[in-house]
Every structure is written in C-alpha cells, then in structure tokens.
Amino acid sequence: MQGGLLLMAAISMGYGVSRGEAAIVLRKAVRVCMECIGLG
Amino acid sequence: MRQSIRRKLIQTLAFFITNPRLGNFLSGRLYKGEWKSLCVPGLNCYSCPAATFACPIGALQAVISSAGLWFSYYVAGFLLAVGVVWGRLVCGFLCPFGLFQELLHKVPLPKRKLWAPLLYVKYVILIVFVLLLPLLWTDFSGAGGPAFCEYICPAGTLEAGLPLLAARPEFRQALGGLFAWKLLVLVLVIIGCMMSYRFFCKLLCPLGAIYGLLNRISLYRLQLSREACVACGKCQSACPMGVNPVGNPGAAECIRCGECVAACPRQALSLRFSADDICK
C-alpha cells in the first residue's frame, strides 16, 4: 500500500507543478506575508 | 549517547538547515531565491527572515486561496510522501517549532495533562482554517486568504512578525487588532507549552494532524514484539506524548522520539523502517 501511496504522491506533485503551483508558492514565499505576521 | 541528547542535536541541526540566513534578522529582508518554491517538512514560516524554504501549511493555503484553484496537488503530494515515509518523526526531529515547544517545557511551572478530547481540535483546524476558509472566504476576485496563518499560527508571529517589526519600522505603523490577537495566541501557546508537553502540536497543529493520520502506515514506525513484552508499563510512563506504545504503536500522537524504546527493559520496542505489521 505504501508503494501505491508514494506513486500517488509523486504523480500529484508532478501534476501540481505542471499547473503552476510551485510558482504560486514561490511568489507567496518571497514576499512578506502580511497575514502571517499579523498585519492583515 | 542518550536518545534525548541525540534527538536534541538533530533538532538543532534541522533548525539551522531550515533557517540558515540568520544575518537577515538584522536587515529584516527575506531570501528571494528559487529554493523558496520547495517546502520543508516541518512548520516554519516562509516570512521568517532566516528561512530558505516554504512552510507547507502556508504553501497549501497559498495555492488553495488562489483564484481558480481549489486544492494543491503539489503540496498535498509532498506531505503524503513525507508522511508515508516518516510519519510524525518530522514533529519529533525536524520541526523548528517543535524544538521551541520542548525548550519551553523545561521552564519550571506546574505540569498538566491535556484533556484527551482536545487532541481532536487540530483536525478541525486543518479542515476549517487550512482547507475550507482559504477556499470559501473569498473577495470579489475569487481569491481567499491564509486563514490559519492569519488567525492562529504562532510560528508566524514568533519567527516572522516579531523579528520583522523589530527590524523594519514601517511595519510598526500598521500594527492593529489582528496583531494584538496573534500576540495573544502566541502568549497563550507559550504558557500552554510550559505547562503541557508540546501543547501546540497536540492541540492546534494542522501539520501534526496530517502526519498523525499517516503514522499508522508510515514506513518508519514503532514496532512491538508481543513475545518480548512483559507489560511492565515503563514505556507508557516514559512517553512524553501520553501514548501507550503497547496498546497502540501506530498512535497518531507518537512523534517517534524513542523514549519508550530506551525505557523498555526487554527490547520489545524498536523504531525502524518496515512494511510489516506494527505488532508481532
């Protein structure tokens, strides 16, 4: 079962990256997140 | 070397690998390179000036709250892979906020056990604040916000909010009710951690909830030999997370710290990679 889940995880990550999710994470993470620091 | 000391060394190393840019605390600048598109396995705010990588819970909300996307396959796949291999070992060894909580617990205040039903609060927080609110609580353009980061996460206040306010005067002018609320949450979590071991992990952490759900099937696991066990109860007394390793070696609260393994006089417990049944 674990092998199947790991395969699913790899496919899921690949699909997410292909539709631009890693770029969204990068855009959010390189700027100060005003919500995270409590300034809204 | 004693297990607890070895674990502290690994936790400290993980803290500095996650947050190597200590000089940025003085300038209040963030690292802006490509590494920030990758997540770390533990809870570590990406707005922390020292951080090189992204926080998986922040990243999950960032994608979910983007207009047109309702789920993050990228971050969910990452968490699934980490959880299936390691389970909550991440909490016990790799999470910087976990180390912070353990140090707080050394403060000599009266210690209390958490009421068991409260352990389920973190699952509600995962569903409501991490998965649903960023998706459903949207503005006119269809974009939501990171509700967990905004209203709960004490790691963001501690690792990013306070250092950035100290280093950058322009942020101080924007202080208001939300910051007061987040500061209150942080103070309550700090007091909670002084009185109850890993109070935040047990009660509020959505990452602990995700890895906890995968603990039973993770490849790195606590294994019990029923033949060797004499039911002396020493493992249960040694467990700082309140788990009974004999009753449930795959418990969602087990952070794989190894205290029970060290306490067992019969070597009935072991931590290892295995796909076998957790009780033999």
Ligand code: SF4
């Ligand atoms: S069951 Fe053992 S390994 Fe798990 S948290 Fe308790 S002492 Fe640590």
